[in-house]
Amino acid sequence: MKSKLLLLFICIAISGAVFGQQKESSKSKTKISSENQYSYVYFKKGADTYKLPYFRNIPLKNGNEHIKRAVIIIRGYTKKSAKGKTKEAYDIAMKAYRKTKAEATSMEKTIILAPTFPIQQKSNLLYWDKAGWICGDEAKNNYSLSSFSAIDTIIHRLVTRFSNLEQIVIAGHSGGGQFTHRYSACTPIVDFIKNKYDINIRFVIANPSTYLYMDNYRRVKGTTYEFKEEASKYNNYKYGLDNLITYPKTVGIATIRKQMQYRECVYFLGNKDVKPTIDKSDAALIQGANRYERGLIYKNYLDNHFYKEHNQTFHIIDGVGHDYYHMFMKLAIRNKLFR
Numbered sequence: 001m002k003s004k005l006l007l008l009f010i011c012i013a014i015s016g017a018v019f020g021q022q023k024e025s026s027k028s029k030t031k032i033s034s035e036n037q038y039s040y041v042y043f044k045k046g047a048d049t050y051k052l053p054y055f056r057n058i059p060l061k062n063g064n065e066h067i068k069r070a071v072i073i074i075r076g077y078t079k080k081s082a083k084g085k086t087k088e089a090y091d092i093a094m095k096a097y098r099k100t101k102a103e104a105t106s107m108e109k110t111i112i113l114a115p116t117f118p119i120q121q122k123s124n125l126l127y128w129d130k131a132g133w134i135c136g137d138e139a140k141n142n143y144s145l146s147s148f149s150a151i152d153t154i155i156h157r158l159v160t161r162f163s164n165l166e167q168i169v170i171a172g173h174s175g176g177g178q179f180t181h182r183y184s185a186c187t188p189i190v191d192f193i194k195n196k197y198d199i200n201i202r203f204v205i206a207n208p209s210t211y212l213y214m215d216n217y218r219r220v221k222g223t224t225y226e227f228k229e230e231a232s233k234y235n236n237y238k239y240g241l242d243n244l245i246t247y248p249k250t251v252g253i254a255t256i257r258k259q260m261q262y263r264e265c266v267y268f269l270g271n272k273d274v275k276p277t278i279d280k281s282d283a284a285l286i287q288g289a290n291r292y293e294r295g296l297i298y299k300n301y302l303d304n305h306f307y308k309e310h311n312q313t314f315h316i317i318d319g320v321g322h323d324y325y326h327m328f329m330k331l332a333i334r335n336k337l338f339r
Helices: 002-017 082-103 147-161 177-185 190-196 246-251 255-262 292-304 324-328 330-339
Strands: 020-024 038-044 048-056 067-074 111-117 142-146 168-175 200-206 218-219 227-229 264-270 312-317
Touching: 020 177, 038 142, 038 147, 038 227, 048 142, 067 147, 067 177, 067 246, 067 330, 082 168, 082 324, 082 330, 111 147, 111 168, 111 324, 142 147, 147 168, 147 177, 147 190, 168 177, 168 324, 168 330, 177 246, 177 255, 190 200, 200 330, 218 292, 227 292, 246 255, 246 264, 264 292, 264 324, 264 330, 292 312, 312 330, 324 330
Parallel strands: 067 111, 067 168, 168 200, 200 264, 264 312
Antiparallel strands: 020 038, 038 048, 048 111, 218 227
């Protein structure tokens, strides 16, 4: 199993280091401020070259010995402009960063990145299904590149170019929280990076709509703390570990379960996030009536059913609903992002 994981990561790392050559967009020099630049990571497949856009405050391509922390922000779900949604998430992260920096007597210099995961075909941009990228699907125009692999490549670029990097934080709200949650369980890169570079990776997950369950037990209706075995229809990926897509299938169920137990995942639940979600499937509804309830149930599932001992922590943000800005401006979340 270890050799299988190592092989998986080596394939990912090579695709980033050899083919993922990055250039700065010409627009970034003329139209966008130094804290809001638009860049690309390039991926080559055969004779074709594809690019993944991202916002950033510091160039990724050159490295910087003064950077000790990297924060990768994952946008939420949208049917419209992935670039606009990413810009919104990036701007909120930058505001949170500046607020934290103003409050601190000293703080590590931080690179902040926000990949767009486009959902519309345009030129040679990588693009995904509007919801599939959240689960780790392959790009529609490059079936060998999962959205999870894209983040693996960015992480590999960070640790090889920023020589004094000490921590990487991956964070998302709503759909971005779903991505971050599932990626944390599925990626083998965390242990590799820790063992080779002694760099920790933390996952900050805010108000996701649904969760990845480790077996086919779900809560007993009317409770938040009792669980029973349910029909397999509730356990298909992205809700469970049946019928996995390529990236998590390559990693394997046993490894995902083990990785999930020890990942540093910090969940934040707004206790006013109680409106119905977009996902009204049976597999989603059995997890709870709304995002807040689903988060409480998932905590109980991890605590009292599947793991009992694990490295996942849950925090309630009082008085906040499904609101990216007001969640990420809270001190508790900012501390996990930037300190």
